[in-house]
Protein backbone atom coordinates (compact mmCIF):
# COMPACT_ATOMS: atom_id res chain seq x y z
CA UNK A 1 0.00 0.00 0.00
CA UNK A 2 1.38 3.37 -0.97
CA UNK A 3 0.22 6.91 -0.18
CA UNK A 4 1.60 10.42 -0.69
CA UNK A 5 0.72 13.49 1.36
CA UNK A 6 1.82 17.11 1.12
CA UNK A 7 2.12 19.59 4.00
CA UNK A 8 3.41 23.11 4.42
CA UNK A 9 5.41 24.45 7.37
CA UNK A 10 3.78 26.77 9.84
CA UNK A 11 5.19 29.75 11.69
CA UNK A 12 4.03 30.33 15.26
CA UNK A 13 2.95 33.87 16.17
CA UNK A 14 2.39 32.77 19.77
CA UNK A 15 5.12 30.21 20.31
CA UNK A 16 5.41 26.74 21.76
CA UNK A 17 8.52 26.33 23.91
CA UNK A 18 8.72 23.62 26.59
CA UNK A 19 7.01 20.30 27.22
CA UNK A 20 4.69 19.22 30.01
CA UNK A 21 5.24 15.55 29.21
CA UNK A 22 8.42 14.57 27.41
CA UNK A 23 7.40 10.93 26.82
CA UNK A 24 4.16 11.89 25.06
CA UNK A 25 5.67 15.09 23.66
CA UNK A 26 2.88 17.22 25.11
CA UNK A 27 3.53 20.98 25.02
CA UNK A 28 3.61 23.05 28.21
CA UNK A 29 1.75 25.87 26.48
CA UNK A 30 -0.82 26.42 23.75
CA UNK A 31 0.28 28.15 20.55
CA UNK A 32 -1.09 29.97 17.52
CA UNK A 33 0.42 29.76 14.05
CA UNK A 34 0.01 30.52 10.37
CA UNK A 35 0.40 27.80 7.77
CA UNK A 36 2.44 28.88 4.75
CA UNK A 37 1.49 28.34 1.11
CA UNK A 38 4.62 27.95 -0.99
CA UNK A 39 7.14 25.98 1.06
CA UNK A 40 6.24 22.33 1.04
CA UNK A 41 7.23 18.81 1.99
CA UNK A 42 5.84 15.83 0.18
CA UNK A 43 6.08 12.36 1.73
CA UNK A 44 5.49 9.18 -0.18
CA UNK A 45 5.18 6.12 2.05
CA UNK A 46 5.32 2.72 0.46
CA UNK A 47 4.63 -0.17 2.85
CA UNK A 48 6.36 -3.30 1.60
CA UNK A 49 6.33 -6.64 3.48
CA UNK A 50 9.39 -7.75 1.46
CA UNK A 51 11.55 -4.79 2.57
CA UNK A 52 14.19 -5.61 5.22
CA UNK A 53 14.14 -2.22 6.95
CA UNK A 54 12.75 1.31 6.66
CA UNK A 55 14.48 3.50 4.10
CA UNK A 56 14.35 7.25 3.64
CA UNK A 57 15.50 9.58 0.89
CA UNK A 58 15.18 13.36 1.15
CA UNK A 59 15.39 15.11 -2.22
CA UNK A 60 16.89 11.94 -3.69
CA UNK A 61 19.63 11.46 -1.06
CA UNK A 62 19.56 8.71 1.60
CA UNK A 63 19.00 10.28 5.04
CA UNK A 64 19.81 8.21 8.11
CA UNK A 65 19.56 11.15 10.57
CA UNK A 66 15.83 11.69 10.28
CA UNK A 67 14.93 8.03 9.71
CA UNK A 68 14.64 6.92 13.40
CA UNK A 69 12.12 9.70 14.17
CA UNK A 70 10.12 8.85 11.05
CA UNK A 71 10.16 5.12 11.85
CA UNK A 72 8.88 5.90 15.36
CA UNK A 73 6.15 8.10 13.85
CA UNK A 74 5.08 5.24 11.55
CA UNK A 75 5.06 2.81 14.50
CA UNK A 76 2.65 5.10 16.36
CA UNK A 77 0.38 5.73 13.38
CA UNK A 78 0.33 2.19 11.95
CA UNK A 79 1.44 -0.07 14.82
CA UNK A 80 4.76 -1.79 15.50
CA UNK A 81 3.74 -4.94 13.61
CA UNK A 82 3.69 -2.96 10.35
CA UNK A 83 5.54 -3.68 7.10
CA UNK A 84 8.78 -1.75 6.53
CA UNK A 85 8.46 1.48 4.59
CA UNK A 86 10.22 3.09 1.67
CA UNK A 87 9.86 6.79 2.38
CA UNK A 88 10.54 9.34 -0.33
CA UNK A 89 10.54 12.92 0.92
CA UNK A 90 10.82 16.07 -1.17
CA UNK A 91 11.24 19.50 0.32
CA UNK A 92 11.69 22.84 -1.48
CA UNK A 93 13.40 24.74 1.38
CA UNK A 94 16.37 24.21 3.78
CA UNK A 95 15.74 21.52 6.43
CA UNK A 96 16.51 21.84 10.18
CA UNK A 97 17.36 25.53 9.95
CA UNK A 98 14.49 27.16 11.82
CA UNK A 99 12.05 27.01 8.92
CA UNK A 100 9.77 24.45 10.55
CA UNK A 101 10.78 21.66 8.19
CA UNK A 102 9.95 19.09 10.87
CA UNK A 103 6.40 20.44 11.11
CA UNK A 104 5.63 19.92 7.42
CA UNK A 105 7.59 16.63 7.28
CA UNK A 106 5.79 14.99 10.21
CA UNK A 107 2.36 16.36 9.29
CA UNK A 108 2.77 14.89 5.79
CA UNK A 109 4.21 11.63 7.16
CA UNK A 110 1.32 11.18 9.62
CA UNK A 111 -1.33 11.70 6.93
CA UNK A 112 0.49 9.51 4.36
CA UNK A 113 1.19 6.70 6.86
CA UNK A 114 -2.44 6.54 8.02
CA UNK A 115 -3.63 6.38 4.39
CA UNK A 116 -1.01 3.80 3.34
CA UNK A 117 -2.12 1.56 6.21
CA UNK A 118 -5.84 2.17 5.59
CA UNK A 119 -6.33 3.72 9.08
CA UNK A 120 -9.11 6.23 9.73
CA UNK A 121 -8.39 8.60 12.62
CA UNK A 122 -10.59 11.38 13.94
CA UNK A 123 -8.98 14.86 13.65
CA UNK A 124 -7.88 15.14 17.32
CA UNK A 125 -6.27 11.69 17.26
CA UNK A 126 -4.42 12.57 14.04
CA UNK A 127 -3.24 15.84 15.64
CA UNK A 128 -2.07 13.92 18.70
CA UNK A 129 -0.13 11.44 16.52
CA UNK A 130 1.50 14.24 14.48
CA UNK A 131 2.24 16.16 17.71
CA UNK A 132 4.00 13.17 19.25
CA UNK A 133 6.44 13.23 16.31
CA UNK A 134 6.97 17.01 16.43
CA UNK A 135 4.94 19.40 18.57
CA UNK A 136 4.51 21.97 15.81
CA UNK A 137 3.58 19.30 13.20
CA UNK A 138 0.07 19.04 14.65
CA UNK A 139 -0.52 22.66 13.53
CA UNK A 140 0.50 21.91 9.90
CA UNK A 141 -2.47 19.56 9.61
CA UNK A 142 -4.60 22.73 9.36
CA UNK A 143 -4.55 25.78 7.11
CA UNK A 144 -4.72 29.52 7.74
CA UNK A 145 -4.49 30.72 11.37
CA UNK A 146 -4.29 27.67 13.61
CA UNK A 147 -4.53 27.27 17.37
CA UNK A 148 -3.17 24.34 19.33
CA UNK A 149 -4.86 24.05 22.74
CA UNK A 150 -3.85 21.86 25.62
CA UNK A 151 -6.68 19.62 26.78
CA UNK A 152 -6.61 17.77 30.15
CA UNK A 153 -4.94 14.74 28.67
CA UNK A 154 -3.81 15.67 25.16
CA UNK A 155 -3.99 18.44 22.53
CA UNK A 156 -6.71 19.79 20.23
CA UNK A 157 -5.95 21.73 17.06
CA UNK A 158 -8.20 23.77 14.78
CA UNK A 159 -8.24 26.59 12.25
CA UNK A 160 -9.37 29.75 14.05
CA UNK A 161 -9.45 31.90 10.90
CA UNK A 162 -9.17 30.66 7.31
CA UNK A 163 -6.34 32.14 5.22
CA UNK A 164 -8.82 33.77 2.83
CA UNK A 165 -10.33 35.82 5.71
CA UNK A 166 -7.04 37.65 6.33
CA UNK A 167 -4.53 36.89 3.57
CA UNK A 168 -1.33 38.10 5.21
CA UNK A 169 2.02 37.55 3.49
CA UNK A 170 5.23 36.18 5.01
CA UNK A 171 8.66 37.25 3.77
CA UNK A 172 11.32 34.82 5.01
CA UNK A 173 14.88 36.15 5.18
CA UNK A 174 17.40 33.29 5.13
CA UNK A 175 20.56 34.36 6.94
CA UNK A 176 22.25 30.94 7.21
CA UNK A 177 21.35 27.66 5.53
CA UNK A 178 23.11 25.02 7.70
CA UNK A 179 21.32 22.86 10.28
CA UNK A 180 20.85 24.35 13.75
CA UNK A 181 23.27 23.67 16.60
CA UNK A 182 20.80 22.35 19.22
CA UNK A 183 17.56 20.61 18.19
CA UNK A 184 14.36 21.99 19.70
CA UNK A 185 13.53 18.92 21.84
CA UNK A 186 16.85 19.03 23.72
CA UNK A 187 16.80 22.82 23.85
CA UNK A 188 13.30 22.97 25.36
CA UNK A 189 14.38 20.65 28.16
CA UNK A 190 17.45 22.79 28.84
CA UNK A 191 15.16 25.84 29.15
CA UNK A 192 12.64 24.03 31.37
CA UNK A 193 15.35 22.86 33.73
CA UNK A 194 17.58 25.93 33.85
CA UNK A 195 15.96 29.15 32.64
CA UNK A 196 14.92 31.47 35.49
CA UNK A 197 12.26 32.91 33.16
CA UNK A 198 10.64 29.59 32.19
CA UNK A 199 7.86 29.58 34.82
CA UNK A 200 6.68 33.09 33.95
CA UNK A 201 6.81 32.25 30.22
CA UNK A 202 4.38 29.37 30.84
CA UNK A 203 2.20 31.41 33.22
CA UNK A 204 1.74 34.28 30.75
CA UNK A 205 0.97 32.25 27.64
CA UNK A 206 -2.83 32.10 27.97
CA UNK A 207 -3.01 35.90 28.25
CA UNK A 208 -0.88 36.28 25.09
CA UNK A 209 -3.11 33.80 23.25
CA UNK A 210 -6.23 35.75 24.24
CA UNK A 211 -4.76 39.01 22.91
CA UNK A 212 -3.74 37.32 19.64
CA UNK A 213 -7.14 35.67 19.19
CA UNK A 214 -8.86 39.05 19.69
CA UNK A 215 -6.49 40.71 17.22
CA UNK A 216 -7.43 38.07 14.64
CA UNK A 217 -11.15 38.52 15.22
CA UNK A 218 -10.78 42.30 14.84
CA UNK A 219 -8.22 41.99 11.98
CA UNK A 220 -6.19 44.43 14.08
CA UNK A 221 -2.71 44.21 12.52
CA UNK A 222 -0.93 46.47 15.03
CA UNK A 223 -2.33 44.50 17.95
CA UNK A 224 -1.23 41.22 16.37
CA UNK A 225 2.19 42.71 15.56
CA UNK A 226 2.77 43.88 19.15
CA UNK A 227 1.78 40.61 20.81
CA UNK A 228 3.62 38.41 18.28
CA UNK A 229 6.91 40.34 18.61
CA UNK A 230 6.54 40.39 22.40
CA UNK A 231 5.87 36.64 22.56
CA UNK A 232 8.79 35.89 20.22
CA UNK A 233 11.25 38.02 22.19
CA UNK A 234 9.98 36.52 25.45
CA UNK A 235 10.65 33.00 24.14
CA UNK A 236 14.15 34.03 23.06
CA UNK A 237 14.74 35.61 26.49
CA UNK A 238 13.90 32.24 28.05
CA UNK A 239 16.39 30.63 25.66
CA UNK A 240 19.16 33.20 26.20
CA UNK A 241 18.88 32.84 29.99
CA UNK A 242 19.14 29.04 29.80
CA UNK A 243 22.33 27.24 30.85
CA UNK A 244 24.04 26.63 28.49
CA UNK A 245 22.57 29.65 26.67
CA UNK A 246 20.54 28.93 23.54
CA UNK A 247 21.31 31.70 21.09
CA UNK A 248 20.04 30.93 17.59
CA UNK A 249 20.55 34.41 16.14
CA UNK A 250 23.46 35.74 14.11
CA UNK A 251 24.38 39.32 13.23
CA UNK A 252 22.15 39.29 10.14
CA UNK A 253 19.19 38.14 12.27
CA UNK A 254 19.59 41.33 14.34
CA UNK A 255 19.96 43.48 11.23
CA UNK A 256 16.74 42.01 9.79
CA UNK A 257 14.90 42.84 13.02
CA UNK A 258 16.13 46.42 12.70
CA UNK A 259 15.02 46.54 9.05
CA UNK A 260 11.53 45.43 10.09
CA UNK A 261 11.43 48.00 12.92
CA UNK A 262 12.45 50.78 10.52
CA UNK A 263 9.76 49.74 8.05
CA UNK A 264 7.18 49.77 10.81
CA UNK A 265 8.27 53.22 11.97
CA UNK A 266 7.81 54.37 8.35
CA UNK A 267 4.18 53.17 8.40
CA UNK A 268 4.59 49.72 6.86
CA UNK A 269 2.32 46.94 8.20
CA UNK A 270 4.97 44.40 9.15
CA UNK A 271 6.31 42.55 12.20
CA UNK A 272 9.01 39.93 12.73
CA UNK A 273 9.07 36.53 14.33
CA UNK A 274 12.00 34.13 14.81
CA UNK A 275 12.03 30.44 15.79
CA UNK A 276 14.83 28.10 16.87
CA UNK A 277 17.08 29.25 14.06
CA UNK A 278 18.61 32.40 12.56
CA UNK A 279 15.98 33.10 9.88
CA UNK A 280 13.66 36.09 10.24
CA UNK A 281 10.05 35.78 9.18
CA UNK A 282 8.44 39.13 8.43
CA UNK A 283 4.65 38.92 8.51
CA UNK A 284 3.06 41.75 6.55
CA UNK A 285 -0.06 43.19 4.97
CA UNK A 286 -0.19 42.07 1.30
CA UNK A 287 0.11 45.63 -0.06
CA UNK A 288 3.39 46.12 1.83
CA UNK A 289 5.01 42.81 0.85
CA UNK A 290 7.08 44.15 -2.13
CA UNK A 291 8.59 46.88 0.09
CA UNK A 292 9.36 44.38 2.87
CA UNK A 293 10.95 42.00 0.36
CA UNK A 294 13.17 44.75 -1.10
CA UNK A 295 14.26 45.99 2.32
CA UNK A 296 15.12 42.52 3.62
CA UNK A 297 16.92 41.59 0.38
CA UNK A 298 19.08 44.71 0.81
CA UNK A 299 19.93 43.89 4.45
CA UNK A 300 23.59 42.89 4.89
CA UNK A 301 24.02 39.17 5.55
CA UNK A 302 20.71 38.05 4.03
CA UNK A 303 21.43 35.16 1.67
CA UNK A 304 17.99 34.67 0.20
CA UNK A 305 14.43 35.91 0.55
CA UNK A 306 11.27 33.88 -0.01
CA UNK A 307 7.79 35.35 -0.11
CA UNK A 308 4.69 33.28 0.55
CA UNK A 309 1.04 33.70 1.36
CA UNK A 310 -0.92 31.58 3.81
CA UNK A 311 -1.96 28.10 2.75
CA UNK A 312 -3.84 24.92 3.44
CA UNK A 313 -3.37 22.08 5.86
CA UNK A 314 -1.81 18.69 5.12
CA UNK A 315 -3.57 16.63 2.51
CA UNK A 316 -3.43 13.31 0.78
CA UNK A 317 -2.44 13.61 -2.90
CA UNK A 318 -2.17 9.96 -3.96
CA UNK A 319 -3.18 6.55 -2.63
CA UNK A 320 -2.66 3.20 -4.36
Ligand code: PMV
Pocket residue numbers: 011012014015016017031102103134135136137184185275276
Ligand atom coordinates in the same frame (compact mmCIF):
# COMPACT_ATOMS: atom_id res chain seq x y z
O1 PMV B 1 7.91 21.24 16.96
P1 PMV B 1 9.31 21.52 17.36
O2 PMV B 1 9.81 20.54 18.33
O3 PMV B 1 10.23 21.68 16.20
O4 PMV B 1 9.32 22.95 18.15
C1 PMV B 1 9.00 24.16 17.56
C2 PMV B 1 9.42 25.31 18.40
C3 PMV B 1 9.36 26.68 17.78
O5 PMV B 1 9.45 26.62 16.37
C4 PMV B 1 10.56 27.50 18.28
C5 PMV B 1 8.11 27.45 18.19
C6 PMV B 1 6.83 26.99 17.54
O6 PMV B 1 5.78 27.12 18.19
O7 PMV B 1 6.84 26.55 16.38
